[in-house]
Amino acid sequence: MRTQALTDAKALLRGCETGVISTISHNLRGYPFGSVSPFISCSEGKLYFYISDIAQHAKNLEKDSRMSLTVFHQAEEGDQNAHGRVTVVGDASPIKGDKAKQILEQYVLRFPEAETYKQAHDFKIWQMDIVRVRYIGGFxxxxxxxxxEWNAPASPWDFEAETGMIAHMNEDHQDAMVLILAHHHTVQDEAPTMTGVVTDGFYIRSQDKNYYVPFENVCTKHEDVRMELVRLTNRARKSQAA
Known part of the structure; x- marks a missing residue:
């Protein structure tokens, strides 16, 4: 059960685009302060945020690095408590240099509207290192x-290789993503695009929204990604033909 809980918790986190950030307020003498922010996650399990220096949670983090992020899918009906949620607790710090530039490129792929934020010089990429995770999958x-348990190996491919995978799928295999998107998320779109790859899944952007699709197996080398995408495509095609 514990292994499945870890898998489910990561899938829930991957499948959310925004979450509730809680920081320790400097202005309010240590009271918790909540805010909402988009984020991305990497294969290792670290989280990344693109935050303005003038944001209250950025000011709080400059004084105290401790924070949490809570994610959940809002229930369309019934009891919200019967649905899964994840709270990750950890420490945040701004990152600089080439790593920050690469993370920002990945971030903008997922959230194209953030491109305009780059013109403002007060935005920084913050990295959250996870200390502990609370997962509730229902009653x-x-x-x-x-x-x-949470921390995992880094992607066995570098940023350049990931960019190449994304470009290849978007240029040559959009038809496969059409099938996968329809099969996993019942979304019909003739022009979806891949926007990110992690070792346990990948992201498709469709109609201004990102969708996470998990792989059947965690990828331990570059070539595994192709195998997992072929497997997902074949499964989607068989389902469509049934």
Whole structure:
């Protein structure tokens, strides 16, 4: 059950575009302060935010690095408590240099509207390193997941290779993404685009929204991504023909 809880918690986090950030307020003498922010995650399990220096949560993090992020899918009906949610707790710090530039490029692929923020010089990429995770998958499915469980190996491919994979899929295999998107998310779109790849899945952007599609197996080398995409495409095609 614990292994499944970890898989489910990561999939829920990957499948959310925004979450509730909680920081420790400097202005309010230590009271918790909540805000909402988009984020992206990497294969290792770290989270990244693109935050303005004037944002209250940025000011709080400059004084105290401790924070949490809570994500969930809002229930369309019934009891919200019966649905899954994840709270990740950790420490945040701004990053600089080439890594910041690469993360920002990945971020803008997922959130194109953030391109305009680059003109403002007060935005920074913040990295959140996870300390502990609380996962509630519904009634009776409650777990604390520890740092050593959550943290995973980095992607076996570099930023340039990921950019190449994305470009290849968008230029030559859009038809496959049409099938996968319809199969996994029942979304019909003739022009979806890939916007990111992690070792356990990938992202498709359609109609101004990102959709996460998990792989059946975690990729341990570059070539595994192609195998997983072929597997997903074949499964989607068979489902369509049924």
């Amino acid at each position: 009776g499915k409650i777990f604390w997941l520890e740092q050593e």
